[in-house]
Amino acid sequence: MFNLLLITLISLSADLRWVEVDLSLWQDGRADFVYKVRYDVLSGSMHGFYLQGISVVPYFNFDDSYAIDEYDRRYSLDIKDLGDKYDVLLGKGEAFGPGEITFVVHFGGDIAKSRNLATTQSEYGELVVLHWSPPQWDEPLEHYTIYVYYPITTRGEDVNPDDYGFRTEKFMNEKYLMAYFGQPYGDEYYFTVRIHKSNIETREKMMIQQYVPAEYFETDRFGQIGIKPGGEKRFSFPYELLYMIAYVIPYLFYSNRKARKIKGAYSDVASLQWLKHDWVPPKIEVATFRKSGKVAKLDLIEAAFFLDYPVNKLLTILANKLADDGIVKISSTAPLKIEVLKRPTALRYYENAFLDAVKTDGSMDESGLKSLVGQVVENVSAKAWDCDLGATKSYYAEKIGAPLAEKPIDREYDKKDYYDYLMGREFSRRRSFDQTEGGFVAYAEPVRNYSAFVRSEACHSACYVHTACHDACHSACHSACHSACHSACHSACHSACVSGGAH
Numbered sequence: 001m002f003n004l005l006l007i008t009l010i011s012l013s014a015d016l017r018w019v020e021v022d023l024s025l026w027q028d029g030r031a032d033f034v035y036k037v038r039y040d041v042l043s044g045s046m047h048g049f050y051l052q053g054i055s056v057v058p059y060f061n062f063d064d065s066y067a068i069d070e071y072d073r074r075y076s077l078d079i080k081d082l083g084d085k086y087d088v089l090l091g092k093g094e095a096f097g098p099g100e101i102t103f104v105v106h107f108g109g110d111i112a113k114s115r116n117l118a119t120t121q122s123e124y125g126e127l128v129v130l131h132w133s134p135p136q137w138d139e140p141l142e143h144y145t146i147y148v149y150y151p152i153t154t155r156g157e158d159v160n161p162d163d164y165g166f167r168t169e170k171f172m173n174e175k176y177l178m179a180y181f182g183q184p185y186g187d188e189y190y191f192t193v194r195i196h197k198s199n200i201e202t203r204e205k206m207m208i209q210q211y212v213p214a215e216y217f218e219t220d221r222f223g224q225i226g227i228k229p230g231g232e233k234r235f236s237f238p239y240e241l242l243y244m245i246a247y248v249i250p251y252l253f254y255s256n257r258k259a260r261k262i263k264g265a266y267s268d269v270a271s272l273q274w275l276k277h278d279w280v281p282p283k284i285e286v287a288t289f290r291k292s293g294k295v296a297k298l299d300l301i302e303a304a305f306f307l308d309y310p311v312n313k314l315l316t317i318l319a320n321k322l323a324d325d326g327i328v329k330i331s332s333t334a335p336l337k338i339e340v341l342k343r344p345t346a347l348r349y350y351e352n353a354f355l356d357a358v359k360t361d362g363s364m365d366e367s368g369l370k371s372l373v374g375q376v377v378e379n380v381s382a383k384a385w386d387c388d389l390g391a392t393k394s395y396y397a398e399k400i401g402a403p404l405a406e407k408p409i410d411r412e413y414d415k416k417d418y419y420d421y422l423m424g425r426e427f428s429r430r431r432s433f434d435q436t437e438g439g440f441v442a443y444a445e446p447v448r449n450y451s452a453f454v455r456s457e458a459c460h461s462a463c464y465v466h467t468a469c470h471d472a473c474h475s476a477c478h479s480a481c482h483s484a485c486h487s488a489c490h491s492a493c494h495s496a497c498v499s500g501g502a503h
Helices: 170-175 238-259 301-305 311-324 349-356 368-386 391-401 416-421 431-445 450-455 468-495
Strands: 013-025 030-043 050-053 066-069 074-081 084-088 099-110 117-122 123-130 141-154 177-185 186-200 207-212 328-333 336-340
Touching: 030 050, 050 099, 050 207, 050 349, 074 099, 099 450, 141 207, 170 207, 186 207, 186 336, 301 311, 301 368, 311 349, 311 416, 311 431, 328 416, 336 431, 391 416, 416 431
Parallel strands: 013 141
Antiparallel strands: 013 030, 030 099, 050 084, 066 074, 066 099, 074 084, 117 123, 123 207, 141 186, 177 186, 328 336
């Protein structure tokens, strides 16, 4: 059942050296991931590798994903979704070799939605459990290191995990070298756990199970499981010291000698240092990808969703735009009847979804509209998740409300009618638009705007039409099923996907 990526190219000989992962948890259950993957290309030319088994649906940050070689040359990355895995490639068809190259892959994901974050009741009160494993790899590693950044502020760099209610499992202390510190970010320090192991075998799993008090998170979307944390101590210092002497320090002499070749690499990825007992991690600039002042690039429909305009209004603009282009005909508004006249190939994704939702009798299919809204939400989330939300809202609110002489947001949705309609201004077709909007009420009443949709936790599939019966049944069924088989299913799933496959 294992989907092993043991692709061998005669022209390429490359060894996977080490992998490091930064996992920054947000209070609402979302997370930022940074994967740093070092390859030693011995002969031939390397284009990339396969990444899979990452547990979340990733939103890649292409601006901050790149590769850097031992000569301090930086490469952009192309990341292709192959269905069961992602192909991480050097950009513009470039290749590298021989020598050492480090891939840095940034993405965000909803780790609560993937059920790797959940709540559990224990003798210590309600806890949030992180039950997660990064990908297994198809080659042995010199080391695998994971940094988990919690949304917990500390008083400084030196921390006692007991002060923050942190607990972990006995197996983690037995298998891994662990350390705890406050990671500086801005004017604050954040509670950080480093999990390290040297000499990782092929397909070896780095399972992580940790607990913190639920008060540090917004747990409304979290599932519940029945795991009870043990009360073992987190440190066994003499053993940790012996481990460092026997395995880690000898490796660092070799690693630091090699790392001096790659000055200027991403943060401290390429030059490992030890200060006291702590490995200095990369700066926690990955705690959030949101960049101050960065505005998401949205079209008119997406921008209006983002600004919480009623869904009915957006469907009305969409229907009238397609009618203006001669693609559909609005035959009636009470009840709403739409006739599809033609189907051009060059349509936007939500335009295609709209046409898919038109039934043969001219009425609208609820599941089709559900799919349309879900697609817009997913695309807006993907485009805006690393942007300054306040700046983005201000920008598009000003553009939509600007005088006619201003350049429109969207070169296709550029008619004055669309902007006047959103702003509630009078225009010649106002009555027709209002009647069409009334026709959509029967289909889109359950949710009226983007924020309400995003806040809705009725279902993971982003549907927006539910009954109370379905909600109650879904919650009860999911909790029971999840509690019974979470660990087994999670382990099996991760075992089935192995990253690697240099090519």
